[in-house]
Each structure stands twice: as structure tokens, then as C-alpha cells.
Amino acid sequence: MIDSIVPILIVTLGAGTPLIFAALGELVTEKSGVLNLGVEGMMLVGAVVAFITASNTGSLWLGVGAGLAAGTAIALIFAVLTLTLQANQVAAGLALAIFGAGFSAFVGKGYLGMALQSMPRGAPSLLSGVPLIGPILTELHPLVYLSWLLFAAVSWFLYKSRSGLVLRAAGESPTAAHSIGYPVIRIRYLATLFGGAMAGVAGAYLSLVNAPLWMEGMTAGRGWIALALVVFASWRPARVMLGAYLFGGVTITQFFAQGSGIGFASQAMSTLPYLATIVVLVLISRNLTLIRLNAPVSLGKPFHPDR
Amino acid sequence: MKIVTRREFLKSSGALGVAAAAGSVGDAFGQPPLMVGVVHQFPIGDVGWETQHSLATKAMEAAFPGKLKVTVVTDVQQAQDAERVFRDLAAQGHKLIIGTTFSQMAPMLKVARQLPNTTFECCAAINTLKNMGAYEARNYEATYLGGVLAGRMTKSNVLGWVGAFPIPQVVWRLDGFVLGARSVNPKVTCKVVWINTWSDPAKEKDAVSALISQGADVLAGSPNTPVQGVAAEERGAWSFGNCSDFSKYVKQKQLSGDLLDWSNAYIEAARDVMAGTWKSQSRWRGLGPSGYTKMAPYNSAIPADVLADVQKREKDIIAGKLHPFAGPIKDRDGKQRVAAGAVLPDAELRSINWAVEGVEGAFPKA
Numbered sequence: 001m002i003d004s005i006v007p008i009l010i011v012t013l014g015a016g017t018p019l020i021f022a023a024l025g026e027l028v029t030e031k032s033g034v035l036n037l038g039v040e041g042m043m044l045v046g047a048v049v050a051f052i053t054a055s056n057t058g059s060l061w062l063g064v065g066a067g068l069a070a071g072t073a074i075a076l077i078f079a080v081l082t083l084t085l086q087a088n089q090v091a092a093g094l095a096l097a098i099f100g101a102g103f104s105a106f107v108g109k110g111y112l113g114m115a116l117q118s119m120p121r122g123a124p125s126l127l128s129g130v131p132l133i134g135p136i137l138t139e140l141h142p143l144v145y146l147s148w149l150l151f152a153a154v155s156w157f158l159y160k161s162r163s164g165l166v167l168r169a170a171g172e173s174p175t176a177a178h179s180i181g182y183p184v185i186r187i188r189y190l191a192t193l194f195g196g197a198m199a200g201v202a203g204a205y206l207s208l209v210n211a212p213l214w215m216e217g218m219t220a221g222r223g224w225i226a227l228a229l230v231v232f233a234s235w236r237p238a239r240v241m242l243g244a245y246l247f248g249g250v251t252i253t254q255f256f257a258q259g260s261g262i263g264f265a266s267q268a269m270s271t272l273p274y275l276a277t278i279v280v281l282v283l284i285s286r287n288l289t290l291i292r293l294n295a296p297v298s299l300g301k302p303f304h305p306d307r
Numbered sequence: 308m309k310i311v312t313r314r315e316f317l318k319s320s321g322a323l324g325v326a327a328a329a330g331s332v333g334d335a336f337g338q339p340p341l342m343v344g345v346v347h348q349f350p351i352g353d354v355g356w357e358t359q360h361s362l363a364t365k366a367m368e369a370a371f372p373g374k375l376k377v378t379v380v381t382d383v384q385q386a387q388d389a390e391r392v393f394r395d396l397a398a399q400g401h402k403l404i405i406g407t408t409f410s411q412m413a414p415m416l417k418v419a420r421q422l423p424n425t426t427f428e429c430c431a432a433i434n435t436l437k438n439m440g441a442y443e444a445r446n447y448e449a450t451y452l453g454g455v456l457a458g459r460m461t462k463s464n465v466l467g468w469v470g471a472f473p474i475p476q477v478v479w480r481l482d483g484f485v486l487g488a489r490s491v492n493p494k495v496t497c498k499v500v501w502i503n504t505w506s507d508p509a510k511e512k513d514a515v516s517a518l519i520s521q522g523a524d525v526l527a528g529s530p531n532t533p534v535q536g537v538a539a540e541e542r543g544a545w546s547f548g549n550c551s552d553f554s555k556y557v558k559q560k561q562l563s564g565d566l567l568d569w570s571n572a573y574i575e576a577a578r579d580v581m582a583g584t585w586k587s588q589s590r591w592r593g594l595g596p597s598g599y600t601k602m603a604p605y606n607s608a609i610p611a612d613v614l615a616d617v618q619k620r621e622k623d624i625i626a627g628k629l630h631p632f633a634g635p636i637k638d639r640d641g642k643q644r645v646a647a648g649a650v651l652p653d654a655e656l657r658s659i660n661w662a663v664e665g666v667e668g669a670f671p672k673a
Contacts, residue, residue: 113352
């Protein structure tokens with residue numbers, strides 16, 4: 001079992017990464033008061049555009065960039081609908097999820113079932129000599145490191161920077177933020193676009209790194225899991241990380257358990273990641289006062305400066 | 308061949324219904340072409356299950372130039388929709404309607420009962436009617452050969468299998484694979500991981516990583532995507548593809564694969580319906596010129612003696628001299644399932660739910 005720990009960790013870190021990108025992006029969006037339920041759709045569009053770009057250019061990073069841009073573009077549609085045109089956020093978000101699934105299938109028609117050759121990863125090898133952590137660090141994809149960077153950046157931005165405070169103000173009390181001169185709509189636009197961009201990167205990670213191929217609906221519900229993570233993590237970035245790795249970790253551990261003959265019905269084991277993640281996050285976030293403190297008060301409520 | 312999606316199809320079928328049947332062109336003898344409908348559950352991709360059916364449609368059209376008028380309907384995901392599509396195709400005058408997946412069996416049975424003058428064929432169906440036949444691949448013959456390759460090529464004596472669902476169609480492929488491997492290398496074991504989905508490539512890849520980390524150096528399984536091979540190649544492991552030939556994506560490390568080739572099923576059905584000699588039957592065929600399964604191109608890295616052995620066994624299987632499920636066969640709990648000198652009967656093979664000796668890992672209780 002000890003020998004399995006390193007490979008389990010490596011695969012877990014990989015499996016949690018798309019959830020981290022998508023969930024941290026959505027976290028920032030929700031902190032600004034915008035509830036975008038279309039993460040799954042934005043991820044799918046990011047995945048297909050990234051795949052098409054990478055398979056035509058042969059470049060992983062161009063693919064990731066294209067996925068980011070595509071996610072942003074889809075989020076822009078949502079932002080125009082809900083922030084400028086004041087459409088209902090829940091309805092628009094659900095529509096976005098469905099639209100993304102259909103649109104990605106349409107765009108990816110000519111690429112369905114295709115796969116990419118495995119791509120060079122170019123991970124740092126400085127630490128390869130360190131026991132236990134060394135082999136893990138060298139095996140990881142650069143995007144995994146970027147997800148850690150994103151975590152650090154989002155945590156710093158939200159809780160240590162002035163602009164983060166303003167963004168949270170827009171999510172807590174847009175009227176107050178507006179009355180002291182902050183452009184609430186613009187802030188919410190930027191936060192929504194950021195969420196879309198990160199969902200696009202999450203999709204790109206799935207279609208380029210995790211399984212280098214395009215398949216309709218290949219995100220397989222990870223967008224919805226990311227949404228749930230944000231809520232169950234009570235809008236705290238560190239808990240999002242914990243939830244994402246827990247989810248990935250339990251998924252992977254049950255594969256290892258199956259392979260070594262431990263375990264009961266595989267169908268029941270497939271439900272474990274969902275159960276474990278929800279139970280743990282609910283337990284650590286069960287303090288009602290803290291939930292109220294962390295949840296953006298104006299989440300999902302439209303704001304118009306003239307009203 | 309005309310490909311329409313379900314939505315376009317339902318939109319146009321009402322208006323065009325009878326016109327399509329009446330407006331068909333005749334061949335030199337004045338006989339109108341046979342209208343054939345093929346219904347896919349998902350869109351047709353570059354490789355995979357739907358692709359193999361699409362290739363069979365093309366082969367059928369090429370076999371009877373000018374004599375067929377084929378309508379292909381794709382993306383009919385729900386059984387209820389399939390029922391409507393079957394009915395509409397029949398109303399438009401399609402005399403032969405081909406279903407491409409097990410989940411279309413129930414709606415097809417329902418429609419076929421009500422439309423006795425239309426001929427139906429359903430892939431992987433376990434029930435037939437007077438006007439509805441079934442076709443299915445004995446692909447365990449090919450996975451047996453894949454197992455022989457794996458058993459000879461493995462260094463670690465551990466094989467890995469990523470299974471979608473533990474249904475008979477997957478279990479007989481797995482058992483065939485392990486029987487083949489252990490026929491040449493009794494030390495071999497095969498670790499199995501079930502991912503309980505047909506369409507989550509990321510999970511597939513994670514399962515491959517888990518198996519390789521546990522020592523597997525030849526990977527095979529049931530998901531119909533190249534992911535497994537690509538992921539294995541990345542880690543330097545061999546793979547045995549399935550469904551389609553993945554060698555254009557898995558350039559170095561694909562040993563071979565079991566391909567589905569339904570051309571014979573389609574061509575024979577169209578031929579017999581046109582000749583008026585079609586009879587309902589449940590056709591279950593493996594390797595060979597009239598079969599439904601083929602080996603993917605062999606990797607050039609396979610040593611000549613191994614290849615010769617595999618090819619000899621392939622001939623023996625086609626000639627009926629070698630049956631992968633010939634006894635003695637024990638299951639993984641040590642219970643004898645097939646006695647020496649006996650062969651597992653088809654009826655038991657069609658519903659197989661036990662793993663042979665050498666299969667390790669979680670397996671549903673038989």
C-alpha cells in the first residue's frame with residue numbers, strides 16, 4: 001500500500017486540477033454577487049475550442065489560451081444577459097449550461113472521437129531527487145502548478161487586496177458599493193469573465209491534458225461538481241482546494257482499491273467521491289455564523305444602478 | 308447516404324413521409340431501390356462504436372450500387388425517440404431498419420410487432436421476432452488473440468483492464484483476453500477497474516494511471532475511445548485497442564485491437580431483404596471472412612515467433628479448431644466452470660457474469 005501512495009497522490013492532484021480552476025473561477029464570480037450556473041457549458045466550450053486549436057497548431061499552450069478565451073467569450077454572453085439586460089441569473093445560467101453542451105457538440109463535429117498525441121510537459125526537474133515529493137513534483141503537469149498559483153492569487157486578491165475588498169463589497173451590498181462610487185456592474189462583469197476564463201482553462205485541461213481527446217459531454221458533470229464545491233466550501237478558497245482534492249482523491253483511491261481487489265460493488269464505490277466530499281465539507285462548514293459571513297449576501301440578486 | 312440528426316429528421320419526416328417513398332428512382336430492371344434506415348444513438352465520430360456502424364453502412368451501399376436508398380439518423384439518444392424514429396422510417400417506406408445498439412432493442416421490438424411488413428435488425432439484441440433479427444460480435448475471439456499477445460509481451464506479468472460496466476458483452480471480452488494471456492503465460496494476472504461510465508475519458512485515463520502504477524504493462528478494456536492507448540503510451544505501456552483501430556493516435560505502443568466490422572451483417576440483411584429470402588435469426592459471429600470482428604494491424608515491434616503463433620491461432624479459431632472457452636476453465640474463486648474437453652455453451656456465454664482465474668480486482672459477485 002505504501003508504494004501506491006505516490007502514484008495515488010500524482011493522479012489525485014491531476015484529477016482535482018480541473019475542479020480547482022472551475023471552482024475558484026466560480027468562487028470569484030459568486031463573491032461579486034453573480035451566480036453563474038453555466039460552468040459546465042463554459043467548460044465544454046473551453047474544452048472543444050482548446051482541443052481544436054491544439055490539434056491544428058500542435059501547441060498545448062495555444063490550446064489552453066484558446067480555451068481560456070472561449071470560456072471568457074461564453075461568460076460574456078451571460079454577463080450581457082444578466083448584468084446589462086438584467087435577465088434572471090439562475091435561468092440564464094442553466095440556459096448557458098445547456099447552450100454550452102449543444103454549441104460545443106456543434107463546433108466539435110469534425111473532431112469527435114479524435115485524440116491528440118501525448119504532449120511534452122516540460123515540468124521542472126530540480127526537485128526530482130527529493131524523496132517522496134520529488135517524483136510527485138516531476139510527474140505533475142505545469143497546469144497543476146498554475147492551479148496552485150491561482151489559489152494563492154485568488155486568496156490574496158480576495159482577502160488581502162483592496163480591489164478584492166471592493167469585489168466582495170459588490171457581492172455583499174451592491175447599493176452601498178455603488179453609493180460610494182464603485183462601478184458595481186463593471187466589477188461584476190470582470191468577475192464573471194474571470195469565472196468564464198477559468199472554466200475555459202478547466203475544460204482545456206480535460207481535453208488536452210487529462211484525456212487528450214474531444215468527446216461530446218466529456219466534462220461529465222465536473223462543472224456541476226465545481227459549483228457544488230463552492231457552496232459546500234462556504235466560499236473559502238482553501239476549502240475549495242480541499243474539496244477538489246478530496247473528490248479527486250476518493251475517485252482515484254477507489255480505482256486503486258478495485259485494482260488490488262479491495263472493495264465492494266464498483267457501482268457503490270463510484271458514488272463515494274460525491275458522498276465523501278459533501279460530508280467532509282458540510283462537517284467543516286457547519287458553523288452557521290461563518291457560512292453567513294462567507295456567503296455573498298447579494299448572490300444572484302440583480303443590481304441596477306438606477307434603481 | 309444521407310445523414311440526418313433526430314431533430315431534422317422529425318421535422319421533415321411528417322411532410323416528406325410518402326413523397327420520399329414515391330419519389331425513389333428505379334434501377335435498370337425497373338425495380339425501385341430498397342430503402343434502408345440506420346439509426347444511431349450518438350453522433351458519428353472519427354473512431355468508436357458509431358463509426359464502425361457507419362463504415363458498415365458505407366460497405367453496404369458500395370456492395371449494391373444504385374439499388375439502395377439509405378437514410379442514416381444519428382443522435383437518437385432516448386429509447387422513446389428511437390421508437391418514433393423507427394415508426395417514421397417505416398412510414399416513409401424504409402423496408403429494412405437497422406438498429407445499432409442494445410438499448411434500441413426494446414423500442415424496436417415494440418414497433419416491429421406492429422409493423423409486420425418491415426424488416427428490422429438490431430445490434431446486440433437478445434430477443435428476436437419473426438420480422439426482427441439480431442447481430443452481435445463474438446469479439447472474445449479477438450480479445451483472446453490480444454491476450455496471447457499481451458501474455459507474451461508483458462514483462463511484469465500484470466495486465467490491466469479498464470471496464471465500462473460489468474455486462475456480458477464486456478465480461479466475455481475480458482475473460483477471452485485473460486484466457487488467451489494465460490494460455491501462453493500462466494503467471495499472468497489481470498487487474499480490473501470498473502469506471503461505470505461509457506463517456507468519461509478523464510476517468511478512463513485516471514483508471515489507466517492507477518493500473519499502470521500497480522504494475523500493469525499491457526492495457527486493454529471496454530471504453531471505445533483512444534484515451535486508454537494514449538494514456539498507456541505516455542507511461543510506456545502497451546495497449547490493445549477495441550472497437551476501432553486507434554493506431555493513428557497510439558502510434559508506438561498499440562499491439563493490435565479487436566475491431567468491430569458489421570459490414571457482413573448489413574450486406575447480408577440488405578441482400579436477403581431484396582431477394583425476399585430474409586429470415587429472422589440471431590447471428591453471433593467472430594473472426595473470419597464472414598465474421599463481425601477483425602484484428603487491428605499488428606504492431607511491428609511484435610517478435611516474429613509471437614506473431615506467427617497469434618496468426619496460427621487466428622486460423623484455428625476461424626476453422627473451429629480452437630475455442631477460447633474450451634475447458635478446463637476455472638473461475639477466479641477456483642470453481643470449475645467448464646470441464647476438460649467441453650466448451651462453454653453459447654447460451655451461457657451470452658449471459659456470462661463470472662471472471663476466469665487470473666482476473667484480479669473488484670468484480671461483481673456472480
